[in-house]
Amino acid sequence: MTAIQHLGYPGWQAAFRWAEKQVTYGNIKVLGKVFGSKDKMVNVYGWQCKADQLVHEAELSDILVHFEADGIPWCRGEDVDSEFRADADVREYGHVFHLELDRDTERRRALARRLQVYAKGSDFVLFVAPHDRRIKQVREIGSFLGDQLLLTTYAKASKDPFGKNVWEDIYGNKCSL
Amino acid sequence: MNSIIAKRTIELPAERRQQILTNVFVRQRTARAKRTLRIGSPGSWKSGASEVEACEWWLTPFERQGLLFIDPHGDTVESLSRRFFAAGRASRTVLDELDQKKAVPGYLQYNPVQGEGFESEVGVHNEVMRQVEILADERGHMERINLHPFVRQWLYWPIRALIRDREPLRQVLAMYQVLGDRSRNLVEQSNDRAVQAAFAELCALPRMEIERQVGAARRIIESYVVPQVRERSGGWDWCGFLEDGGALLIDGGNVAQEVMRPFCLNLVLRAIVYARLRRVPLLIIIDEFNRGFASHMMADQIEQMAKFLTGLSACAQAPDFPKEIEKRFWQSFQRVELFQSSAEVLKDMLHHLWPLIDFHREHHRDTTWQQFHDGFDEIEREKVSRTFGKQHHGGKNPYDTETESTTTSTDIILRPKYREFATENISYMRTEDQLIEAATDVMQQAPGERLVFENGRAYWGTVPWLASPFPPALERTYEKRFEEFLCEMRERPYFRTPQAEAENQPIRIGAAWRLSNIQNALNGHSNGSNGAHQG
Structure with missing residues (x-):
């Protein structure tokens, strides 16, 4: 719901009404319910995913909605580059940015395997981690990604991914999209 | 009342217009995309000439340029890298x-x-x-x-x-x-x-x-x-270095040739793509360009290189190419330099190149050639004419019009703009006899002397800088230049974080640096603006 609000609806009630309408028209369908940011139960709409990925998808929408608002082309789900299979792909500056949203559920080894996939190409990887401790971990694990990996926390990314010095690389240099 | 804007168009004569267009498009293109083949026996300064060329290229005033030097065995890369990278370590x-x-x-x-x-x-x-x-x-x-x-x-x-x-x-x-x-x-x-x-x-x-x-x-x-x-x-990624107007040097070292071979073509193609994307002129120098190594795989690519603004210099001892592509191969090089070599090589080469040489050209130099040596001033000096016709008939011999042009030869001296290089003395072949004479000398040539075939002309010259191969002054210059380059890079705000500066850490290129580089290029802060901001 927060995602729909970002698209220009003044309050969550208006947004809710719009979403309800869309469900009756058959444009979107309800996938399930999750606890949102303020401990409210909210619906999740969108492409089909497994039940345990609902929160992940909802959080991803919160980030992608900023890209949508700025008119930056993005894709998620089955439309992403099949070679890398990131959570979402964003196109900016004529480059592809693979967006990877992490919820600190993967173990180190699984994460390393995930990051090694990106080393096949030279595209940027936007890695969103839940907290700073995880960022520190990713920095160690993904050090071989060198000039590809950009890190930030979910709090920053969902607020404004284009903000000043939101992203940082593995050496701790700050930059902004 | 609206003001009337009078548009003044400068009307040029058609010829002049054509000339300007040629200057802008064709000459720039050909100058940067020259393809050279150097042939000679071991120790005849092929690699030396390549090294000089690499240094020239490094010193030319293009702002961003790529250099790819592939040397499967030999110490050219080592000595070059000592110049380029010494200060950046x-x-x-x-x-x-x-x-x-x-x-x-x-x-x-x-x-x-x-x-x-x-x-x-x-x-x-x-x-x-x-x-x-x-x-x-x-x-x-x-x-x-x-x-x-x-x-x-x-x-x-x-x-x-x-x-x-x-x-x-x-x-x-x-x-x-x-x-x-x-x-x-x-x-x-x-x-x-x-x-x-x-x-x-x-x-x-x-x-x-x-x-x-x-x-x-x-x-x-x-x-x-x-x-x-x-x-x-020093934090330089190999691709990153190419992007920022630097050199990429490949040293085969002890690795066998068969290991380098498939890699060579791959790398050349990658470098071309890079140069194409970044819009930088690129010079590729390949030592040991013989049949077993790379040449037969690259015959197709060489012809395409001009299109991609890519220059190529290849050194080979004795080119033995497959018969079916031999002729095409020879003609795909604009410039062939023959160092001291055997009679067989010479015969083979003249067989293909002789028909292409135009001996009776009126004026044996033109500006396209000048572009090749961007760093040089050219001085022309007429040799004392041996024809008696000039003395007796007011500059013309009525009986033999052809000999008048043939016996006069022009010496061209290239005086370098940069003081480090020695001068190059060039004399053109204006008759077939002169060429034959020069060709017989080829086998006894001193190292560094070369017979050059280029754009339908043939001349004899020496590799500049031969007199003092590694002058200490030059080494200093390169180091200084490289240090200046590094200083310039360090001044950029994204290059170093304040934290890193405080700790005086070595320079490390991360994603932040790369991203800001791209952003700056797109915003037009530096030269590499090759697209619009899509966001």
């Missing part, structure tokens, strides 16, 4: 290095602080094997894979390169590429029976298993070797 100053050179002859050093480098070959070999085993076990533990002996063999060279601490360390990346290609020919022509046997064993495995093996080896290199290479070359 992390945590070492030039003076320190000079001191070290005084202390120990040679510049492959034993570094007791880092525990790298060894006095004896056996020591190196044992240490490399130990490292390979450790890495293979580690990776095997991670991925539950037992690395095949052949794959371990491949890992030997990159690790060895790390341990020996050769300065450019580019062969490491060469190996990295080769592993990606996993070409079969590579090994079939290898002389090492053990390698062949191991490879056959590897080939017998199922396809998925082979891919797993190769993938594991690649990952070892990616996670262990490449970061160290980046760190040691």
